[in-house]
Amino acid sequence: MPPLLTLHLVILAWAFTAILGKLITLPALDMVVWRTGLSALGFVVLAGAMRNSLRVSGADAAKLLGIGALLGLHWVTFFLSGRLATASVSLAALPTLMIWCSLLEPLVNGTRRWNKVELIVGMIIVGAVWMIFTVEARYWVGFSTGLVSAMLAAFYAVANKQLVSRFPFAVLCFYQMLGACVAAWVLLPVLSEHTLPELPGLRDFGWLMVFAFGCTVLPYAGFIVVMRYLSIFTINVVYNLEPLYGIVLAALVFGASEKMTPGFYAGAAIIIASVLIVPWWQNRRFSAAA
Secondary structure, three states, X not given: OOHHHHXXXXXXXXXXXXXXXXXXXXXXXXXXHXXXXXXXXXXXXXXXXXXXXXXXXXXXXXXXXXXXXXXXXXXXXXXXXXXXXXXXXXXXXXXXHHHHHHHHHHHHOOOOOOOHHHHHHHHHHHHHHHHHOOOOHHHHHHHHHHHHHHHHHHHHHHHHXXXXXXXXXXXXXXXXXXXXXXXXXHHHHHHOXXXXXXXXXXXXXXXXXXXXXXXXXXXXXXXXXXXXXXXXXXXXXXXXXXXXXXXXXXXXXXXXXXXXXXXHHHHHHHHHHHHHHHHHHHHHXXXXXX
């Protein structure tokens, strides 16, 4: 399957997590603990099926667990942003990770310089998302938390890029999901009144299984593979389709109870145009340089 098509399917699966977040009745932090814990078990099974050993050096385990903790903190702050404001506010802040990645990657990867085109396109996409999701001043705390979430996601993406070629994806994802689970669990007594995650009911457990395996294990397996072939910038451009996919899926699952505004269609057109134009522009520049 072409890497770009795989990436779109991965983003579509991740967009469905917004639907699952509404269907599951557990508190957000407890949901992250269960999601990452079940996902870690899923990657253990996957590693066994692929005959990949989970043994890594202590230094590598620490790196993978640390990067996983970044992922867990990203999810926690993302859900916290939604609680402090609205889901739209948290989604409006998320695409800023493109700008964070464009700023951070050259600092981590010394062979890459800051790219003006990437920064300009990133700002255009952020402006387009603002057209779709109108953020009110009273939600500035939630939006600021969403910006922190996007920054954590950028740190995760840049750090992960340096490791994806060194480990089988099942091994890499196992340690990272374990690190995310531990990070979320450590935050339980800080952000809630209990130290153990709430036990899910039968219905919630069923949705958690879909969450863990259909929206985490399989998509992250595909995402790790995609990262070996596509640049972080290209990945993040396509990633900006997640809010649009999420809205469409929500309309299909819960019914189109809200009418789309002209701003939505204008913002969607800008984002889709960016997704189509940026790869073409990069290929054109590469061909001209050759």
